[in-house]
Amino acid sequence: MAKKKVEDKSQVNGDNTRNEIENLSTDDEPNFSDPEGFVDKISDEELLGDILKQKPKETDGVESVIVVDGVPQVGPERMEKLQMVINKVFCKFGTIVNEYYPKTENGTTKGYIFLEYASPVNAIDAVKITNNYKLDKNHTFQVNLFTDFKKYDDIPDEWEPPKPQPYVSQGDLHYYLLEPDAYDQFVVSCGSGSMVQVWLNSQPEPTKLESRDRWTETYVKWSPLGTFLATFHSQGVALWGGPQFTKYMKFRHDGVEFADFSPCEKYLVTYSPHSSHNSEQKALIIWDIRMGIEKRSFSLEGPAVWPIFRWSHDDKYFARIGHDILQVYETPSFGLLEKKSLKLPGIRDFCWSPTDNILAYWVAEDKDVPARVTLLEIPNRIDIRNKNLFSVADCKIHWQKSGDYLCVKVDRYTKQRIEKNERKYSGMYYNFEIFHMREKEIPVDSVEVKEPIHAFAWEPVGMKFAIIHGEQANISVSFYGLKTGQALSLLKKFEKKACNHLFWSPAGQFIVLAGLGNMGGTLEFVDTNDFTIMNSTDHYETSDVEWDPTGRYVVTGVSVWKVKRDWGYWIWTFQGKVLKRENLDRFAQLLWRPRPPTLLSVKQQKDIKKNLKKYYAQFESKDRMRMTKASKELIEKRASLMKEFNEHRDQRIQQWKEQKTRRLELRNNIDTDELDSDTKNVEEEVVEFFIKEEVVVLD
Structure with a gap:
């Protein structure tokens, strides 16, 4: 009976529910609209964020378009030439997929054009480099992105002064020059930049200033005046400076391996050798160091010798050699000087004077035309001195640091013969052509040497130079002196010396004769005032020798880049006395921090x-x-x-005394501490007991 009542109740409930649904479907239809005044708190980005990212933008399709104003207005007859000029300027930033030249009714261009690149990145690079590009004296390009016009259109009518930004100090970049004891700094790198340390060469022991792991991925380099420390990374170069070596600037250049500063530290040249295989990646870039912006990029064809560009002493000019041409560029426009290259068939090498805007170059022989060394004055391109040379195999150009003298080492043939209308040479001798730059008409002295030349070096401060010459079994070192108005003279000759490198002190007078490589690291410290050998010693397998900027100390190092063992460096006085020996695992390089020129007058x-x-x-x-x-x-x-030590010893003695009562209890009140070894009356009992037994079954 109870079961039946339950079934009847459930049936009644089901009928009621069914009736309610039927009433809803017939009388009141469901309403899914939001009530009046409802505010949706969920944004579209939260609901459809992944889909909204694919929503087309107004700028799509025009981000790669640039507008160039200041273009010459030409008629139809000169249209093709104008297009060639425009493509020459703008094609180096990327592929141009579309171009439009607006014209008047008579077919004359309106003075502005539209260019579309394949990538927005190319368009941005083109704007950065070519804006304010001077095509000629009457036309200067004004280049903008097409998308920037919206920004310019939204400029308010009323000008509002910009809000002042807080000043962020980058520290004193020249703090190291104020060191009260004039101690110099040096940087030490180990491995592939696994550890980099900066030291102060204080006495009696150097002081560590900074130490960082993985500060660089390859090596480090000081700027020429010592302001910055450059580190190399896969994505580019970073510059560090100030007392804490904070990051001053970074330069993005993928795959960079080499960097070179201009002499006044205004510009930085970075080079990525592998970029030559990628047409869209720049191989050579010149940067403005203070602004951190790219000034110009260059592409390279064929093998390159670093440094590719060589700078004038004042950063106003830089130059490089091409095929039978010399290209001289000027700053800050970074365009060719007078917009043309110097055509010099057979040019082999050149070098700037360290104090004047004069460059020396030499041209190889061509049939009956002799080789030639020329001094060229920049920017007027006037040849101020020429010297013809015959039977020349090779030349090396060496400027004295003060720019007073120029030495050209000439390798010459002793014999020549004619075979099948071709001139053949054999035998060698050598001579030095010394140009007196400060004298009228630049006279030239010649020194002839019959023996092979192994090394040449000018005295940085003074009028002497040294050469290493002779056969391997009988090597000699000769010193020559120059005086104004007088002939070149031999000052001293050392015979039978085991050396192959010359290292002058930056202050002059002192020199190190070093036998690097297979000569085992022999060292001789010489005072060239009276040619006294102050010390003859060695640092086994020395690979590098570095003088400090003052000429008081010299470092010899054994680098992991050149030697397989015994890595480390030694610090010496200029007289050849060892001050410090430091062995470092995988030691790579040690570089003294350079100093700028003195502010004192002569x-x-x-x-x-x-x-x-x-x-x-x-x-x-x-x-x-x-x-x-x-x-x-x-x-x-x-x-x-x-x-x-005494405090620790007293504590242990006190502890020993406090434990004496316990020791007596354990020793049956026999004070063994006070007994002499002969009077001890202690019975010794040996107790043996079974500990454990294991049975191992061997298969």
Whole structure:
């Protein structure tokens, strides 16, 4: 009976539900509209974010378009030539897929054009480089992105002054020049940049200033004046400066392997050798260091010798050699000087004067036309001196640091004969052509050497140069001197020396004769005032020698890049006394931080040298105090260690005394600590007991 009531109740409920649904479907239709005043709090981005990303933009299709104003207005007859000029300027930034030249009713161009690139990146690069590009004296390009016109159209009528931005200091980039004791800095790199350290060459021990792991991926490089430290990465080059070596600027250039600074540190040249295989990637880029922007890029064809560009001393000009041409560019336009290259058939090499806008180049022989060395004045392109040379195999150009002299080392043939209307040469001899740059009409001295030349080096400050010459079994080192109005003279000749490199002190007078490579790292320190050999020694397998900027210290290093073992560096005095030996795992390079030229006049420098004895006592006293301080610090350190040892020893003795009662209990009240080895009366009992037994079944 109860079961039946439950079934009847469920049937009644089902009927009621069915009736309600039928009433809804017939009388009141469902309403899915939002009520009046409803505000949807969910944005379209939250619901359809992935789909909205594919929504077309107004700028799609025009981001790759640029507008060039300032184009010459020409008629139909000159239209083809104009298009060639425009394509020559703008095609180097990428592929131009479309171009439009608006014209008047009579077919004359209106002075502006539209260019469309294959990629928006190409359009951006074209705007950066070609805006304000001077085509000629009457036409200068004004280049903008097509999408920028919307921005210009939305400029408000009323000008509002920009909000002042907080000043962010990058630190004192020249703080190291204010070091009170004039200590120099040097950077040490290990492995492929696995560790980079910056040290201060303080006395008696160097002081570590900075140490970072993976600071660079390959190597490091100082800028010419020492302001920046450059590090190399797969994505580009970064510059660091200031007391904490904070990042000053970064330059994006994928695959960069080489970088070169202009002498005044205004510009940076980066080179990616592998970019030559990728037409869309730039191989060579010149950057403005302070602005961090690209000034111009270049493409390269064929093998290149680094540095590709060579700079004038004042950053106004840079040049490179092409096929039978010399290309000289000017800054800040970065265009060819006078818009044309110098045609010099047979040009082989050139080099700028370190103090004047004069470059020296040499041209090889061509049939009956002799070889020639020429001094060219820039920017007027006037030949101020020529020297013809015969039977020339090769030339090397060496400028003296002060620009007073130029030496051209000439390799010459001794014999020649004619075979099948061709001239054949054999035998070699050598001579040096010395140009006196500061004298009237630039006279030239010649020095002939019959033996092979292994090395040549000018004295940085002075009028001497040194050469290493002779056969391998009998190598000699000769020093020559120059005086104004006098002939070149031999000052000294050292015979039977085991050396193949010359390293002059930056201050002159002192030189290191080094035998690198297979000569085992022999070193000789020579004073060229009286040609005294101050020390003859060696640093086994030395691969590098580096003088500090002051000429007081010299470093010899064994680099992992050249040697397979015993890596590290030694620091020496200019007299050849070892101050520090440092062995480092995978040591790669050590570079002294350069210093800018002195602000003292020549007269002030002479006065200081003249009165040097007056300052000697002051410097000696300071050195003595420094060494005394170092000795005092060493004594204090040893005293502190001794004090710590005595305190530890006293604590252990006190602990030993406190544990004596317990020891007596464990030893049956026999004080074994006080017994002599002969009087000890202690019975020794050996107790053996079974610990464990294991049975292992061997298969």
